[in-house]
Amino acid sequence: MTTLAGPDPPDPDSVTEEPVMSETSNAPAPAASGSAAGKIPVTVLTGYLGAGKTTLLNRILTENHGKRYAVIVNEFGEIGIDNDLVVGADEEVFEMNNGCVCCTVRGDLIRIMDGLVKRRGKFDAIIVETTGLADPAPVAQTFFVDQDVGEAARLDAVVTVADAKWLSDRLKDAPEAKNQIAFADVILLNKSDLVSPADLDRVEAEIRTINPLAKLHRTQNCAVPLEAVLERNAFDLDRILDVEPDFLEAGHHHHHDSDIRSVSAKIEGEVDPDKFMPWISNLTQSQGPDILRCKGIVAFPNEPKRFVFQGVHMILDGDVQGDWGKDEKRVSRVVFIGRNLDPAAITEGFEACRA
Structure with a gap:
């Protein structure tokens, strides 16, 4: 589904851009490259079932940031629930059910992106929240292999929400969970209050064996400064090609747990x-x-x-x-x-x- 949410955008003629500060550094985030200038930034929110993606999304939509976000939410199942749990989701809704956003409804993702591109100026950025069963690789791939989407939008960052209590189990039995960690530019190790400090260190070490480069935040209820997850200009194609060399190939495929x-x-x-x-x-x-x-x-x-x-x-x-x-x-x-x-x-x- 898609929803437009957030306050009216400020007058661009009366606003000067401030550098985006990271949580742990006083240095401004790097500016968009020349080829990315003018493109709509897209943040992909991913993470396994129940990790807290919708909680993070609602935080983004209710913060007083003065920006408008177009939000695409995908569900796994015949009956939509998530769209009713997203703040402001009653404004404009496109439901994408019965499959993950990375395969059976990928055409819908491209179609909705095309529609949003035609309405550029009505929002500042796009957020894609994938189903918890999605491998983020084909979602990210869309912004590189689909010419129309790639010319109008740029992938700003893949943000993965991980459940501190259950991530270790999911890394053993769910290939999607491992890919969600591997492709992340930013990781929220969420529900950190539900495990001991020792277990939290152990889970973080597991994450680092898969992805040593992502910025990691330990969170409760996904409480994190928005500048830590939005407008990061963090997606690194070279790093992804190290993870999956065939990332840019149209025939790139991925695996699902067919028992789910x-x-x-x-x-x-x-x-x-x-x-x-x-x-x-x-x-x-x-x-x-x-x-x-x-x-x-x-x-x-x-x-x-x-x-x-x-x-x-x-x-x-x-x-x-x-x-x-x-x-x-x-x-x-x-x-x-x-x-x-x-x-x-x-x-x-x-x-x-x-x-």
């Missing part, structure tokens, strides 16, 4: 919290190791706000947030992404929670 699937369920109406809460809790506790990610928006009777929950494995978090619109249908939706999931059992269990 998405299971979605929807109720046209409300659910009973006295049934739903025990059900979702029992499901995540009993199948937690196989549930890589779960999320949902459900309607409770006599509750004007939406109940939003998100989870990774057996860790579940939820709260009421955001009123249901006056004319909005109260539809309850849940999505589970993982291995060995039983679609029929999940659908029946959710249906049994109907109010």
Whole structure:
């Protein structure tokens, strides 16, 4: 999906550009090269399921930075959830479902980029948030192998959000997670409060064996100065070619974990919290190791706000947030992404929670 968000842009004639400062240095970030001058900067947000990409995106969209960002969000699954979790996502939405942005819907990415290029001037930069199952290589490749996109936009940086608690496991069983680290220009080692200092050092050392050059920030709730992730002019094609020599070849391919699937369920109406809460809790506790990610928006009777929950494995978090619109249908939706999931059992269990 795509959304335009942020305050009105300042008058360019009344603003002088300030150098972008990095978090740890007083030196200004390098200026765009001559060939990149005038191109729309694009930041790719990536990271495995549940690491905190949407949290970072919402931080970007709600900070008082005076800039407008066009945001492209991709989802994995038949039922869209993420677009309703992104601040201001009701302005203009294009949903890209049933696949990662790097393969089955890559044509959609190029199409949306082409549409945004025609509207340049209405925003300052573009952010692409990939599904957690995406290998960022083909996403980044788009800006080099598609002539129209490459002439109008430049890849500013690949920013990877990593879950400090689960990254070690994902590096062992998910090739996408390893590629997300390898291709990163900036890495947020997020949820750092959930592990011990010793474990945090160990995870960081694992990251450094894969990518010793990326700027790394330890974060909680993706709290990081925006200049640490935006307008970095950090994407280094030479470094990427060292990682993947065939990066610029049109036939470049990548691998997915074919055992991972998405299971979605929807109720046209409300659910009973006295049934739903025990059900979702029992499901995540009993199948937690196989549930890589779960999320949902459900309607409770006599509750004007939406109940939003998100989870990774057996860790579940939820709260009421955001009123249901006056004319909005109260539809309850849940999505589970993982291995060995039983679609029929999940659908029946959710249906049994109907109010």
